[in-house]
Amino acid sequence: MKLLLIGSGGREHALAWKLSMSKNCSKLYCAPGNPGMEDLAECVDIAADDIEGLTDFAVDKKIDLVVVGPETPLVMGVADPMRARGLKVFGPSKAAARLEGSKGFTKDICQKYNIPTAAFGRFTKVDEAVAFIEKTGAPIVIKADGLAAGKGVVIAQSIEEAIVAAKDMLSGNAFGSAGAEIVVEEYLDGEELSFFALADGKTVLPFTSAQDHKRVGDGDVGPNTGGMGAYSPAHLLTHDLHLKIMEQIIKPTMRAMEAEGCPFEGVLYAGVMVVKGDPYLIEYNTRFGDPECQTMMLRLQDDLLEVLNACATGTLGDFSKINFSDDIALGVVMAARGYPASYAKGGVIGGLDKAQDVQGVKVFQAGTAKNDKAEIISVGGRVLCVTALGDSVLEAQQKAYEAVDKIDWDDGFCRRDIGYRAVKVEKAKVA
Numbered sequence: 001m002k003l004l005l006i007g008s009g010g011r012e013h014a015l016a017w018k019l020s021m022s023k024n025c026s027k028l029y030c031a032p033g034n035p036g037m038e039d040l041a042e043c044v045d046i047a048a049d050d051i052e053g054l055t056d057f058a059v060d061k062k063i064d065l066v067v068v069g070p071e072t073p074l075v076m077g078v079a080d081p082m083r084a085r086g087l088k089v090f091g092p093s094k095a096a097a098r099l100e101g102s103k104g105f106t107k108d109i110c111q112k113y114n115i116p117t118a119a120f121g122r123f124t125k126v127d128e129a130v131a132f133i134e135k136t137g138a139p140i141v142i143k144a145d146g147l148a149a150g151k152g153v154v155i156a157q158s159i160e161e162a163i164v165a166a167k168d169m170l171s172g173n174a175f176g177s178a179g180a181e182i183v184v185e186e187y188l189d190g191e192e193l194s195f196f197a198l199a200d201g202k203t204v205l206p207f208t209s210a211q212d213h214k215r216v217g218d219g220d221v222g223p224n225t226g227g228m229g230a231y232s233p234a235h236l237l238t239h240d241l242h243l244k245i246m247e248q249i250i251k252p253t254m255r256a257m258e259a260e261g262c263p264f265e266g267v268l269y270a271g272v273m274v275v276k277g278d279p280y281l282i283e284y285n286t287r288f289g290d291p292e293c294q295t296m297m298l299r300l301q302d303d304l305l306e307v308l309n310a311c312a313t314g315t316l317g318d319f320s321k322i323n324f325s326d327d328i329a330l331g332v333v334m335a336a337r338g339y340p341a342s343y344a345k346g347g348v349i350g351g352l353d354k355a356q357d358v359q360g361v362k363v364f365q366a367g368t369a370k371n372d373k374a375e376i377i378s379v380g381g382r383v384l385c386v387t388a389l390g391d392s393v394l395e396a397q398q399k400a401y402e403a404v405d406k407i408d409w410d411d412g413f414c415r416r417d418i419g420y421r422a423v424k425v426e427k428a429k430v431a
């Protein structure tokens with residue numbers, strides 16, 4: 001099969017790595033890809049949001065399966081013109097991608113179909129938002145409705161802070177049109193996990209889970225980022241909680257999307273807050289998480305191409321489950337100094353091979369490019385994800401940091417505590 005993978009991040013590097021292993025993969029194109037993928041695929045210079053360019057390319061090359069990595073093309077609706085032209089696509093339609101593209105849409109679905117989530121209101125007018133905030137009290141959460149690269153959420157500790165955030169978003173100052181509407185919701189005090197499920201419009205199957213680390217600093221302090229590291233599976237996910245998430249959140253959402261006339265195909269990523277053992281939906285994404293994907297791909301034992309193709313062709317029912325190694329995978333993101341604000345660019349990155357010599361380690365690239373000496377340089381905020389497999393979270397963590405320490409990059413930094421919650425639980429069990 002000839003494949004086109006859309007995107008250029010660490011998630012896509014991990015997907016390309018796994019897809020290229022499939023016995024059915026005869027050719028893999030990545031648009032636009034990154035230098036880390038060059039050994040696995042042919043990178044073509046089409047931007048991930050160039051819907052027409054991507055569609056024309058896929059038709060022209062007679063692509064058998066298009067895999068969409070990032071949210072932007074999905075929310076723009078890349079799957080629709082592709083399907084209209086006879087292509088098979090792994091990823092939801094524009095209407096189904098509203099689960100990620102509009103927080104308000106998702107909250108309305110939760111309310112209508114009785115899916116557990118924080119109590120909320122949707123607002124376009126400042127005075128109505130202020131009245132709701134004053135009535136609810138702090139802490140309280142203010143969210144831009146649209147896509148804001150993981151940064152459109154303010155957890156306000158006081159009513160005053162909440163009002164400032166709501167005004168900032170609604171005025172268009174904070175997130176432009178993504179903040180023209182806001183969701184204001186109750187603060188949920190719990191621990192979060194990422195839960196992934198696959199769907200083909202009819203059948204839904206659990207994939208696996210992970211736990212991300214969204215704050216930039218050790219101990220979960222500082223501003224939110226796209227994710228500074230993850231491990232899989234999430235230590236919180238007991239058998240009982242898994243069942244609750246499937247029965248109370250994932251399956252009702254799939255039924256809801258079908259009832260609303262936009263059945264969901266692709267991967268549904270639920271951000272779940274666990275409060276006293278019960279799951280609440282924080283948000284949906286309609287693609288794999290980054291860096292969660294890098295850890296999950298290290299554990300996946302099935303042929304990724306077969307699995308994604310089943311989602312795209314309505315044959316997911318042929319699988320009884322998706323198989324993963326029992327090992328733990330842990331990924332540490334190395335970011336450029338300054339991230340998530342403006343960051344350093346252009347520094348040379350060495351030691352990638354030495355890092356990958358550590359047993360069980362894969363380094364996935366994201367914001368990288370090559371300079372005129374063919375050296376790898378940093379050009380993005382999140383630049384590498386150093387990912388390791390181990391028998392325990394502690395072992396995976398030790399290997400990942402052993403590999404991180406072999407990377408030679410002056411502008412790079414990372415959190416030193418990825419997986420700390422799970423390591424603490426592991427240590428308590430041994431003691």
Ligand code: AMP
Pocket residue numbers: 118141143150151152153155185186187188189192214224271282283
């Ligand atoms: P989101 O972009 O919706 O994932 O929100 C970013 C982060 O804000 C989440 O990962 C949570 O840690 C936090 N968050 C979002 N909504 C809530 C909530 N209702 N209560 C507590 N924390 C929240």
Ligand code: GLY
Pocket residue numbers: 150212226227285288289290291292
């Ligand atoms: N790691 C968070 C995300 O992919 O949205």
